Amino acid sequence: MSEPVELRPVTFHPEVLARIAPDLYMQRHLSLGLRPSLRAFEEFRNVEISDGRLSCASEDSINVVGNNILGSNVLKCGKTMVITSITGGIVEDVVPAKSVDNDFSEPSERTNRVSQFGRVYPVVEVERGRVGAPTDEEMTLSQRLYNCILHSGLIPKRALDVSVGIRSTNSEGESSVVYPDEEDSSNAVDTPFRSKRKWSYTLYAKIQVFSRDGPLFELCWNSLLYALASTKLPRAFVDERTTDLKIPISMRGRSAVIRETFEIICDPTKYLPLSLDAANKAFASNFGVLEIDPEAQLPKDDDDMQEDVPGSVLLADVQGESEEASVSSTISVVTNADGNIKHFRAVGGTSKITIEMIQQSIKLAKLRALDLKAKC
Amino acid sequence: MLNTTDRRRILGPANAKPLVFDRSSVPVEENQESAKKSSVSTGNDAIYIENGIVVNCNGSSYLEVRSRTNDKNCTLLLTSIYGPRPSRGAFNAKATLSVQFKEVTLEKIAAGQIKEICTFLTNVFNAVVNLERYPKSGIDVFLSLIHSSSGQQDFELESIITACVNGITLAFVDAGIEILDTVSAGMYKRNVTAFMKNGTEVVGFWKDDDEQSSSENILEIVEKCKEHYLTNRKTMIEFMVRNKNASD
Numbered sequence: 001m002s003e004p005v006e007l008r009p010v011t012f013h014p015e016v017l018a019r020i021a022p023d024l025y026m027q028r029h030l031s032l033g034l035r036p037s038l039r040a041f042e043e044f045r046n047v048e049i050s051d052g053r054l055s056c057a058s059e060d061s062i063n064v065v066g067n068n069i070l071g072s073n074v075l076k077c078g079k080t081m082v083i084t085s086i087t088g089g090i091v092e093d094v095v096p097a098k099s100v101d102n103d104f105s106e107p108s109e110r111t112n113r114v115s116q117f118g119r120v121y122p123v124v125e126v127e128r129g130r131v132g133a134p135t136d137e138e139m140t141l142s143q144r145l146y147n148c149i150l151h152s153g154l155i156p157k158r159a160l161d162v163s164v165g166i167r168s169t170n171s172e173g174e175s176s177v178v179y180p181d182e183e184d185s186s187n188a189v190d191t192p193f194r195s196k197r198k199w200s201y202t203l204y205a206k207i208q209v210f211s212r213d214g215p216l217f218e219l220c221w222n223s224l225l226y227a228l229a230s231t232k233l234p235r236a237f238v239d240e241r242t243t244d245l246k247i248p249i250s251m252r253g254r255s256a257v258i259r260e261t262f263e264i265i266c267d268p269t270k271y272l273p274l275s276l277d278a279a280n281k282a283f284a285s286n287f288g289v290l291e292i293d294p295e296a297q298l299p300k301d302d303d304d305m306q307e308d309v310p311g312s313v314l315l316a317d318v319q320g321e322s323e324e325a326s327v328s329s330t331i332s333v334v335t336n337a338d339g340n341i342k343h344f345r346a347v348g349g350t351s352k353i354t355i356e357m358i359q360q361s362i363k364l365a366k367l368r369a370l371d372l373k374a375k376c
Numbered sequence: 377m378l379n380t381t382d383r384r385r386i387l388g389p390a391n392a393k394p395l396v397f398d399r400s401s402v403p404v405e406e407n408q409e410s411a412k413k414s415s416v417s418t419g420n421d422a423i424y425i426e427n428g429i430v431v432n433c434n435g436s437s438y439l440e441v442r443s444r445t446n447d448k449n450c451t452l453l454l455t456s457i458y459g460p461r462p463s464r465g466a467f468n469a470k471a472t473l474s475v476q477f478k479e480v481t482l483e484k485i486a487a488g489q490i491k492e493i494c495t496f497l498t499n500v501f502n503a504v505v506n507l508e509r510y511p512k513s514g515i516d517v518f519l520s521l522i523h524s525s526s527g528q529q530d531f532e533l534e535s536i537i538t539a540c541v542n543g544i545t546l547a548f549v550d551a552g553i554e555i556l557d558t559v560s561a562g563m564y565k566r567n568v569t570a571f572m573k574n575g576t577e578v579v580g581f582w583k584d585d586d587e588q589s590s591s592e593n594i595l596e597i598v599e600k601c602k603e604h605y606l607t608n609r610k611t612m613i614e615f616m617v618r619n620k621n622a623s624d
Contacts, residue, residue: 068482079431089395123386127430127520129432210430267397
């Protein structure tokens with residue numbers, strides 16, 4: 001009744017195998033001492049960066065109408081391309097009534113460390129050939145970037161303060177802008193406008209990713225960092241005529257006086273670079289840990305010496321579908337060259353992450369940070 | 377800076393105001409001059425083309441159109457095509473084509489205008505792609521405008537549309553999707569005409585409110601666009617031939 005079953009070996013094209021059995025494809029590569037991308041285990045991809053000359057402070061587009069990009073970066077890593085653009089807004093800070101008198105640059109709460117740092121509001125979009133609401137990955141990335149920027153202390157809150165100048169128009173109709181920090185000490189005329197109010201810039205980052213090919217957090221982080229490093233904030237001023245404008249309003253029968261909301265105008269030609277805290281400038285690298293499956297190894301010749309195959313390997317810069325699919329234990333390190341670690345995340349998946357691997361990954365991340373910093 | 381409640385994106389403080397730049401103290405003459413120049417120089421652009429930049433789609437093209445006379449006028453456009461991929465639902469004898477347009481960095485085109493552009497481009501390429509060859513499938517075109525001529529340029533939208541038509545054609549070629557001919561567009565003032573078959577057939581015509589060319593005969597306008605079309609098409613075909621030779 002039963003017919004003999006004949007087993008024939010099946011061969012697949014590498015691309016097909018990578019699709020249907022990514023783990024086997026991966027293991028076969030590892031047994032050759034290579035990765036599917038033909039990189040060595042601890043080799044990173046090269047990163048090319050450019051500011052794209054998109055910013056309105058750049059030479060190409062200084063003072064053109066409609067451009068409100070303050071900083072930009074185009075990062076290419078392998079085939080993946082990340083385009084980051086920084087835009088800004090101005091927000092009036094809530095200053096407690098008491099602290100108005102003394103210099104309010106001192107944070108009132110020493111304990112709240114995070115309150116001393118500026119924030120960036122990122123929105124990540126990954127092109128994937130679909131339209132609709134942001135995917136989980138995009139949302140997670142945005143949130144993670146937001147948290148990491150805030151807690152790294154990269155942007156001191158002070159760097160975002162708007163030092164508001166005053167534009168005055170003389171009798172000839174010429175207007176000039178005086179900024180508090182540019183004022184000569186010899187200038188006897190004291191500015192009548194002592195700002196009791198405080199404004200600060202808010203920064204928004206728009207990150208667009210093309211050709212997604214592996215985990216993105218590290219690429220987005222690095223791109224965002226480069227973009228912030230190139231960010232220039234415009235000088236801002238208020239018109240003299242509005243400085244002492246007061247509008248009385250009546251509130252519940254009692255008379256109150258409120259000041260007019262000043263219109264803050266930005267100078268389209270004068271920019272100051274955003275001063276980042278250099279010590280907190282850190283770069284991101286990712287790693288994957290994968291156990292070598294002895295059964296999936298390529299058959300060796302009989303006279304080959306029995307090599308000691310390490311139980312698991314550390315792979316730097318995870319890339320490609322088959323790597324991403326088979327690597328479930330990952331390490332992500334954000335650090336600078338001196339080992340000032342800003343973010344560390346290890347996800348223990350199917351493979352065990354050893355202490356040596358963590359040490360090695362931090363060592364490599366430091367080296368890489370040194371390399372990436374040189375490109376800034 | 378949109379502060380409608382959106383829990384999927386981190387939008388920042390609700391009381392933030394956009395930056396307002398002061399334009400009063402700035403000499404405006406320079407800008408006008410450059411705009412004038414660019415109007416003369418349509419059809420005199422340097423075009424940089426690259427294919428296959430986006431790897432996870434079926435075909436893509438990257439276009440950099442830079443005006444030769446004014447280096448600052450530059451349009452960077454990335455087109456990627458996903459498809460033909462199976463579409464769900466009822467059986468369709470023909471492929472359905474969709475065009476999505478997005479500004480990657482600056483957002484200065486109104487949503488209504490974007491929709492108009494998409495409709496225009498969909499109409500053009502519905503006539504051009506051999507949709508009968510791809511039954512029960514969908515072809516999606518994604519246009520990402522990375523940068524467009526900085527500033528208030530009179531012909532900005534039109535030069536973007538021209539780049540879109542050329543970019544989509546190149547991406548279709550890269551994707552290996554059958555099109556009837558290498559369609560390309562030419563622009564003249566605020567008019568864009570898309571041609572095929574060596575300029576004998578018009579597949580799309582875009583005309584904007586325009587004082588400058590309102591007095592002109594429409595046939596003359598088409599003729600002017602055709603000149604630009606021919607140079608554009610020549611560039612594209614040269615690129616494709618060179619690309620082919622290089623890969624052989």
